[in-house]
Amino acid sequence: MAMHKLMLLVMSTSICMFLQYLCPLEAAPEDYLVTNLPGFKGTFPSKHYSGYVKLDGNPPKNLFYYFVASERSPARDPVVLWLNGGPGCSSFDGFVYEHGPFNFEAAKHKGGLPVLHLNPYSWSKVASIIYLDSPVGVGFSYSANTTYYVTGDLQTAAETHLFLLKWFEQFPEFTSNPFYIAGESYAGIYIPTLASDVIKGIKNGAKPVINFKGYMVGNGVCDPGFDGNALVPFAHGMGLISANMFKEAEVLCKGNYHNSINNKCQKILYKIDRVLDELNRYDILEPCFHHVGLNDVANENTTGLPQSFKELGQTEKPLAVRKRMFGRSWPFRAPVEDGIIPLWPQLMRKITVPCMDDVQATIWLNDDAVRKAIHASPESGNWSLCVDLRYTHDAGSMLSYHKNLTSSGYRVLIYSGDHDMCVPFTGTQAWTQSLGYKIVDEWRPWKSNRQIAGFIQEYANDFTFLTVKGAGHTVPEYKPRESLHFFSRWIEGLRI
Structure with a gap:
């Protein structure tokens, strides 16, 4: 009888390993299982979970996540934490508009919900993805004590690290999976600061042990000097300003467009800004x-x-x-300076927010049936893509963070949509080169679907810079097929 039970257990385990997503995750909190989503008709291609992780506090801080298990092999595939930027913008931006499991089609009649279709280029094809609303106060994350909504880089990193430790306690079957952190825009600050805290936690014996392998940043801010000096060369290279304007700026500003050195420099920079003002700063082609x-x-x-x-x-x-x-994920324009950052709701009182909308996400995520299906608390209030926090940039330049992380053996991919005017690739290319690492694979094209999709340069210490041809600020939104290609190749350690 005992042998018979053992054989049944082995057979059951083998079947589950073969039919990964059809079997329940062993220790996953079943109360957080998402069984249906309004607007979608069909069967989920993998398990979905959503809910809250509570952080200590009186009252507690409630951080909301939506977890999509890998459609391929959740037992073996990497787990990726996805963070959108802002600061103060929900990671449902990535879920709805970029690489989530669904594409959203506008409702066919007024007042209706968007129609959801399976996304053939979802990143959950090859990895399990955690979409986290961070810091507290963003998206569905909330607390009864709104003074917690006063925060900054270092506190956000510390609290996201605590979230991860508690999340892996809820999902212990994923602790052995390779773990990566990914995000875009202001997540260029979130990610290196969080990665540093994760590594410190591992060294200090934090449990459970996170199997951290590396991170990737898309069109991310990094350093005020490099980011601030990027726009003028980008605009000239893209044919947005004349050669005379560029030469005048070079002479009057002496190559320093970030901190203008005199009134004449400020005048030409203002002139350039006026020329560029009505372009879509997130993608100049749109x-x-x-x-x-x-x-x-x-x-x-x-x-x-x-x-x-x-x-x-x-x-x-x-x-x-x-x-x-198209959604929003950046307050206005790089660079970001030390101190309190003006966020979208504050900027909207002074300027017209250009080019973008978040109508479909707002309609869907504020529907009562959707909120019930994903276990979003009514106490979190109305969902909006970006919220009004009091947020301080207090971590400084990310150059030292990247240097420390890459020299410690962690894999890093820095990618840029090459038509983004908000955080231009020219600045990102410059700061990645400034780290001084030896080039091990010189600048070359990479292909997707047999077409050149961008360019790549690989450095020592497993550090890679990649561009995506024709993409804007939120790369997977503009180039979903190409994004899945480089994401899946890189995360599996294959040559892109």
């Missing part, structure tokens, strides 16, 4: 939503516009419908 005045309408050809757009008082021009609705 159209941009603008408010227009009477002079604008009078001075352009309005043939083909509906009559209402030619009448007095009309302030908005229509844009073509896009299959993917």
